[in-house]
Amino acid sequence: MAMAVGKKGGPMNDINVTPLIDVLLVLLIIFMIIVPRTPHGLSALVPQPNKNKKQNEAVLERTVVVTIDANQQVAINQTPVSMQDLGNRLENIFKTRNERIMFVKGDPNIPFGTVAQVIDIAHGAGVDKIGLITKQLENQ
DSSP states (O other), X not given: OOXXXXXXXXXXXXXXXXXXXXXXXXXXXXXXXXXXXXXXXXXXXXXXXXXXXOOXXXXXXXXXXEEEOTTOOEEETTEEEOTTTHXXXXXXXXXXXXXXXXXEEEOTTSOHHHHHHHHHHXXXXXXXXXXXXXXXXXXX
C-alpha cells in the first residue's frame, strides 16, 4: 500500500478505497460466522413405518397423537379436548414419561396456523420432539 501524491505535490483527485475494502471484508467474515448460527423454521420429526413387523400394542398405547379435524376440533388419541385445556392435558400425560414424543395429524383443509399453535402449546407443555403425520404416510 503506497501513498500517492498529486502531480507536482498538489492535491490528489482519487479516493483511496483500499481501507474501505478492508473494512468490507472484515464485515463479510463476521456476517458469515454469525448467520449460520441463527435457527431456521420448525424442526419436524416424521414417523417411519416398519414394514417387516407388526406394531406392538404397548407402543400404540404410549404413542400420543393430537388430531385436528376440518372443524378445528382437537383430540388427543381420539379423546376430544378444547384448545385451552390442551396444554394441561399434555403436561399430565408427559409428566411421568421419559420419552416426550408426540405426533400431530391435521386435516389438509385447516390453516397451518392452527397446527403451529398446537405445536407451540405442546412445546410449552414440555414435549421434546413433535412429528407430523400426513395422508401419504398414513396410507403406507
